[in-house]
Amino acid sequence: LSNEIAMPALLRASARLQAEEEPDPTHLLLASRMEDDPGAARAWIERALALAPDDAWAHYALAHREARDGDWVEAGRRLQRALAIDPGHIPARRLETM
Numbered sequence: 001l002s003n004e005i006a007m008p009a010l011l012r013a014s015a016r017l018q019a020e021e022e023p024d025p026t027h028l029l030l031a032s033r034m035e036d037d038p039g040a041a042r043a044w045i046e047r048a049l050a051l052a053p054d055d056a057w058a059h060y061a062l063a064h065r066e067a068r069d070g071d072w073v074e075a076g077r078r079l080q081r082a083l084a085i086d087p088g089h090i091p092a093r094r095l096e097t098m
Contacts, residue, residue: 012036019044025052029061041065056086063095 012034019031025048032044042065048058063078075095082092 008034008036019047023047023051025055025058029057032061032065038065038069054085056082056089056092059085060089060092060095063092067095067098 015027015031015034019027028044028048028051032041032048035041035044042062045058045061045065048055049062052058059078059082063075063082066072066075066078079092079096082089083096086092
């Protein structure tokens with residue numbers, strides 16, 4: 001049981017470290033996905049967007065975060081931005097149907 005508890009924390013710490021050492025959008029978005037704190041997850045996504053404002057995955061990630069937080073209007077706006085960049089973005093299309 002202790003490994004089941006320790007593993008997520010270890011993976012989260014590893015993702016954070018990689019994002020800090022190599023702050024590219026992919027590492028920043030991975031760190032956001034590993035976060036258990038919604039505010040920290042949003043901060044990682046915003047850093048990714050600052051580096052790559054035309055990254056469909058970053059806009060999708062923020063749309064997903066907004067949806068999880070219950071702000072479907074803002075989630076819809078972010079999804080539209082992601083889909084304008086990449087109309088074939090399957091995860092964004094899937095979230096759009098919700």
